[in-house]
Amino acid sequence: MNEALQVLVNSLTAREMQVFKYIGKGFSNPQIAKALCITISTVKAHVSNILAKLKVDNRSKAAVIATKIVETDPEIFSVEVVNS
Numbered sequence: 001m002n003e004a005l006q007v008l009v010n011s012l013t014a015r016e017m018q019v020f021k022y023i024g025k026g027f028s029n030p031q032i033a034k035a036l037c038i039t040i041s042t043v044k045a046h047v048s049n050i051l052a053k054l055k056v057d058n059r060s061k062a063a064v065i066a067t068k069i070v071e072t073d074p075e076i077f078s079v080e081v082v083n084s
Contacts, residue, residue, distance in 0.1 A: 005065065011053045019046040023059060024066025 012020055015036075022032040029043045036043075047059065056062050 005068070008054050009065070009069065012050060016046050016050050016053070019043060020050050020062065020066060023047070023050070023062050024070065026063070 009017075009020075018036060019032055022035060027035065029040050029047070033040045033043045047062075050062055051057065051059070054062055054065055056065070
């Protein structure tokens with residue numbers, strides 16, 4: 001991962017990073033909410049913060065960034081999948 005991208009990702013809070021990992025795995029907001037035991041509204045707030053911090057305008061672009069991270073450092077995105 002390039003240095004500029006690393007700085008952006010490092011700006012995420014711990015909870016935002018958890019949500020970001022699930023976005024990278026293709027989870028929907030309801031699935032993320034269930035997995036993290038938070039409300040869908042809270043997930044939406046985290047997603048908005050993530051998009052702003054990563055300087056992207058949609059979830060798909062955030063997922064692309066997540067994919068780039070996985071390609072360079074797969075362990076950072078080890079997410080325990082919760083069955084929906």
